Amino acid sequence: MMSRKLQIFLLIGIALVLLYIINMVRKKRLDLRYALGWILIGLVIVVLTIFPRSLNRIAFFLGITSPVNMLFFFGFCLVVGVIFSLTVALSHMSDKVKKMAQEIAIMRKDMYDQLNEQRKSRE
Amino acid sequence: MKKLVIIPAFNEEGNLEKTIQDIRENAPDFDYVIINDCSTDGTLDICRRHGFSYLNLPVNLGIGGAVQTGYRYAFFHGYDIAVQFDGDGQHSAKYLKEMVKVMEETESDMVIGSRFIQREGFQSSALRRVGIRYFTGLIWLLTRKTITDSTSGMRMVNRRILKKFTEEYPKDYPEPESVVTILSEKYKVTEIPVVMNEREEGASSISLKNSIYYMIKVSIAIVIAAMKK
Structure with a gap:
């Protein structure tokens, strides 16, 4: 079973991480769209730390003998999902970059052709 | 009718001048545009020095992205027909007129220049021929149409396909996949016999090392393309 000490350490750690993430979002260095998942994960860990026995109950419900195994398994699934x-x-992103590169190339040629025409008509 | 030759070029300094000369002499009613896909040799210098018509990509996109740039350019500038044409000396511009003729007579949406109808000229290596025949079989299974040279880089499309390709075109090894996409949407594809030359300079984009990846990737891409509809 989880000791009170470990619970407190975990909560402090997660609080720091969450604060860090939120600060990143605030400073616009991280898109909230992508941060949302991480914040959600943090909150789930908070709940599990405060109610460690819920882990046992979920494991029992799913037919997994060891709650630790279940935690590892969930962690693995989560990482694969991320x-x-x-x-x-x-x-x-690569589709967008591709389209942008193509448009730039075309725009540059069009601009160059236009300049050339102007130069010719002036002469 | 406005017609454009699209020449994707990645490190083709040795062949480019001849290719352009060939087009000017043998297909004078075509405009052309070279797409320089961040070549590391003198391709860009040659384009500038000779005043060739070229598009200079700011980042390397690979063959699919480069060719699509040409299709996009053709679509925006109101071309009715665009033809993809390798800048490595493998293709001859004398076939372009016939491709247009066949396209109009058969009311095709795409015309492909195939090495394997008359079996003349450069036939590629035996191993590659086996691969291309395998694609012919796979495409027949999925679409009930026979395409003898689905990997051919010499292909002409009308404005309808031009629009489609502008919206979506495979990134790497695009030829067989894009043919299947078109076939499965019930457009008409016709092949005409052409003679291709052995590449004079430069290397093929598909080395032996990549060929296994190529076969797997293109096979899956073809199956998925046939499923889209």
Whole structure:
């Protein structure tokens, strides 16, 4: 079972991390859209730390003998989910970069062609 | 009718001049545009020095993104027909007129220049031919259409496809996948026999090392493209 001491340390740690994340959002160094997931995870850990016995109950409900195993498993699923969402975000991003690069190339040519025409008509 | 030749170029300094000369002589009613995909050799210098018409990409996009730049340019500038044409000396501009003719006569949306109808000229290596035949089989299974040279980089499209390609075009190894996308949306694709030359300078974008990745990626892409509809 979790000792009172560990509970307090965990709560302080999570509070610091949450404060750090919120501060990042406030300073616009982190998009709230992406921070939301992390804040949610922090809150779940807070709940689990305050009510450690809930972990046992969930494990028992799911038929997992050891609550620690369940925690590891959930953690793993979460990490895979986060990585997947990053891959999706990367795909969107690379599409946007591609379109932007193409537009820039076309705009530059159009501008150059226009300048050339003007120069010709002046001569 | 406005017609554009799209020439994707990544490190093609050795072949570019000849390619442009070929187009000017043998397909004079076509405009052309070179897409310099961040070449590290003198490709850009040659374009500037000769006053060639070129698009200079600010970041390297790979063959799919480079070619799509050309399609986008063609679409925005009101071209009716655009044809993709390699800058490495493999393709001959003398076929362009016939491709237009075939496109009009058969009312096709895409015309592909195929090496494997008359089996003349440069036929690629045996291993690659096996791969291309495998794609022919796979495409037939999925769409019931025969495409003998789905990897051919010599392909002409009309304005409808131009618009489609501007919106969406595969990033790498785009040729077979984009044909299947078009076929599965019930557009008409026709092939004409062409003779291709062996590449004079520069390297193929698909090395032996990449070929396994190529086969797997393109196979999956083809299956997904056929499922889209």
